[in-house]
Amino acid sequence: MAELKSLRCPCGFEVRSTSEDEIVRMAQLHARDIHGQDITVDQAKALIQLAA
Numbered sequence: 001m002a003e004l005k006s007l008r009c010p011c012g013f014e015v016r017s018t019s020e021d022e023i024v025r026m027a028q029l030h031a032r033d034i035h036g037q038d039i040t041v042d043q044a045k046a047l048i049q050l051a052a
């Protein structure tokens, strides 16, 4: 069973999923749309933590 993971942006945005790929995709969209920044897959993955 996949573990629930989360990524929290400093602005307060949080995405939770059992799929790292989905979290990365959501984080990249969020970074571009909200912050005007392009982040790499590796950068996004570095921010992923296990959801408490």
Ligand SMILES: [Zn+2]
Residues within 6 Å of the ligand: 009, 010, 011, 012, 013, 030, 031, 034, 035
């Ligand atoms: Zn943000």
